[in-house]
Amino acid sequence: MIKLENVSKIYGKNIKALQDISLKFAEGELIILKGVSGSGKSTILSLIAGLSKPTFGEVIVDGKKISKLPDHFAASYRRDNIGIVFQKYNLIPELSVQENVLLPLFPLNLPREDMRQKAKKVLEMFSIEHKSSLMVRNLSGGEQQRVAISRANINDPKIILADEPTANLDEKLSREFIEILRELKSKNRTIVVATHDPLFFELDFVDKIVNIEHGKLL
Amino acid sequence: MFLTPEIITLSILNLLFVVFATIAFINSLKIVLKYDANATSSYQYALEKKSYLSATIIKFIFYVKIPLFIFFVYTLDDLSNILPGAMCAAGVVSATSYGTPLLFLKILNLYVFAFWIVLNDEDMKYEDQPYLKQKFLLFCVAYFLLIAEIIVESFMFNGMDINSVVDCCGAIFSTTSATYLAEILSLSPKILLSIFYGVFILLVLFYFLKNRYIYAVLNIVFVLIALITLIAFFGTYIYEQPTHHCPFCLLQRDYNYIGYFLYIILFVGTFFGFVIGIIDFQAKELRKRFNISLLYNTIYVALVTYYPIAYYLKNGVWL
Numbered sequence: 001m002i003k004l005e006n007v008s009k010i011y012g013k014n015i016k017a018l019q020d021i022s023l024k025f026a027e028g029e030l031i032i033l034k035g036v037s038g039s040g041k042s043t044i045l046s047l048i049a050g051l052s053k054p055t056f057g058e059v060i061v062d063g064k065k066i067s068k069l070p071d072h073f074a075a076s077y078r079r080d081n082i083g084i085v086f087q088k089y090n091l092i093p094e095l096s097v098q099e100n101v102l103l104p105l106f107p108l109n110l111p112r113e114d115m116r117q118k119a120k121k122v123l124e125m126f127s128i129e130h131k132s133s134l135m136v137r138n139l140s141g142g143e144q145q146r147v148a149i150s151r152a153n154i155n156d157p158k159i160i161l162a163d164e165p166t167a168n169l170d171e172k173l174s175r176e177f178i179e180i181l182r183e184l185k186s187k188n189r190t191i192v193v194a195t196h197d198p199l200f201f202e203l204d205f206v207d208k209i210v211n212i213e214h215g216k217l218l
Numbered sequence: 219m220f221l222t223p224e225i226i227t228l229s230i231l232n233l234l235f236v237v238f239a240t241i242a243f244i245n246s247l248k249i250v251l252k253y254d255a256n257a258t259s260s261y262q263y264a265l266e267k268k269s270y271l272s273a274t275i276i277k278f279i280f281y282v283k284i285p286l287f288i289f290f291v292y293t294l295d296d297l298s299n300i301l302p303g304a305m306c307a308a309g310v311v312s313a314t315s316y317g318t319p320l321l322f323l324k325i326l327n328l329y330v331f332a333f334w335i336v337l338n339d340e341d342m343k344y345e346d347q348p349y350l351k352q353k354f355l356l357f358c359v360a361y362f363l364l365i366a367e368i369i370v371e372s373f374m375f376n377g378m379d380i381n382s383v384v385d386c387c388g389a390i391f392s393t394t395s396a397t398y399l400a401e402i403l404s405l406s407p408k409i410l411l412s413i414f415y416g417v418f419i420l421l422v423l424f425y426f427l428k429n430r431y432i433y434a435v436l437n438i439v440f441v442l443i444a445l446i447t448l449i450a451f452f453g454t455y456i457y458e459q460p461t462h463h464c465p466f467c468l469l470q471r472d473y474n475y476i477g478y479f480l481y482i483i484l485f486v487g488t489f490f491g492f493v494i495g496i497i498d499f500q501a502k503e504l505r506k507r508f509n510i511s512l513l514y515n516t517i518y519v520a521l522v523t524y525y526p527i528a529y530y531l532k533n534g535v536w537l
Binding site for chain 1: 255258259260263266270342345347
């Protein structure tokens with residue numbers, strides 16, 4: 001369960017990214033945050049991920065007050081519970097596909113063989129295992145996104161956050177991504193997608209569409 | 219006043235400490251007075267940010283201050299080459315009326331600052347930061363101790379006069395001078411050693427009984443009796459001179475800088491022993507600190523015991 005209670009986020013002195021927002025998402029739901037650029041969608045994602053803190057209000061995930069966590073606990077919470085797919089994927093081009101996917105596992109000090117097995121499993125799940133030894137910079141946009149999704153899922157997170165995931169994809173690849181979301185939802189993952197891509201708005205498996213404008217709910 | 223590179227270094231660092239510690243102090247006051255862990259107002263979130271910033275500032279000040287004590291002692295020792303009459307740091311300490319209070323203040327601060335670091339580390343281990351208010355309250359006290367130390371240190375360096383002859387350690391730590399120290403030094407070595415080894419045996423006993431409160435109190439007693447016996451008895455075997463009772467000469471090259479080693483070991487052993495009596499550590503952490511404390515205290519006891527025994531084996535007599 002994700003809860004935002006009377007959350008406001010003000011950057012600097014008076015840039016109001018979010019204004020007194022209250023939201024509630026149940027476990028296993030797919031939620032679309034809809035709005036134009038600058039409406040506050042990404043800010044909501046970063047608050048749920050514990051990447052930033054609200055100016056007012058509270059963010060609660062599974063009963064834990066995320067917005068009150070000290071920074072190093074927020075990092076642990078993120079590592080254990082959250083998978084993030086960024087608009088520009090945020091992969092390291094100089095590393096291979098497998099190395100990129102393995103990155104979130106390094107702080108866990110797992111045995112190397114366990115790490116490799118996990119990477120293999122997740123790369124197979126998202127049909128990119130055959131490219132595991134290639135440098136990321138040599139992959140197409142769609143392939144890079146599969147790597148990003150694999151990385152977001154390697155820790156088996158309960159919550160997946162995707163920020164404009166199809167902004168750099170053509171329609172065919174966007175539909176492929178949507179199918180991946182369907183699969184993740186079937187595994188009872190809670191998924192929050194921030195997007196203004198119309199492809200998402202009429203999907204039959206979306207549980208909730210939240211409209212945001214100028215940091216307020218419509 | 220005169221300036222040496224060491225005094226200039228200490229003065230610049232002191233200035234930086236005052237600036238940053240004052241920032242941290244102002245924030246600490248706000249946190250102590252206004253922090254509410256359950257509140258979700260913008261002021262509370264701002265206070266949380268300030269608490270991270272202040273804790274980081276304080277941590278780095280104390281991380282520097284603790285080893286800087288060794289540099290300060292080295293500076294005193296070095297200044298003895300300039301002050302006429304001084305043979306070691308003891309002469310420099312006694313050159314002004316600020317020297318002795320400063321030394322005691324610095325030793326006290328050493329324990330307070332180290333305690334703050336441990337408290338902060340413990341606080342940061344838990345999501346709800348159970349010691350947050352306590353650690354900033356402690357810093358508010360430590361801030362005044364730090365400022366007092368810096369002021370007294372400045373007075374001491376300012377008050378030194380290279381044209382005045384100061385006492386050497388032989389006069390200061392003489393058993394015949396009319397001071398409390400002379401009275402302590404005149405006590406029978408048998409009594410002092412009985413207390414010293416007796417307290418150590420009690421330390422070992424309460425280590426096995428795992429009674430952290432009594433163990434902590436015993437560490438306070440142990441550090442005092444360890445210093446007294448070092449000056450009154452063990453030091454004479456390090457110097458191999460029955461009348462040489464100086465706690466500073468053993469910091470010099472002539473004695474292989476053994477003093478630094480002894481004091482650091484004593485500090486680590488007694489500090490970890492003392493701290494477990496105050497902070498409620500988890501079982502594993504408590505055990506670790508018990509072990510560190512006893513290990514270092516044992517090394518200290520073994521090391522100081524070595525000198526008289528080695529002397530006796532070599533010469534067949536006691537001093």
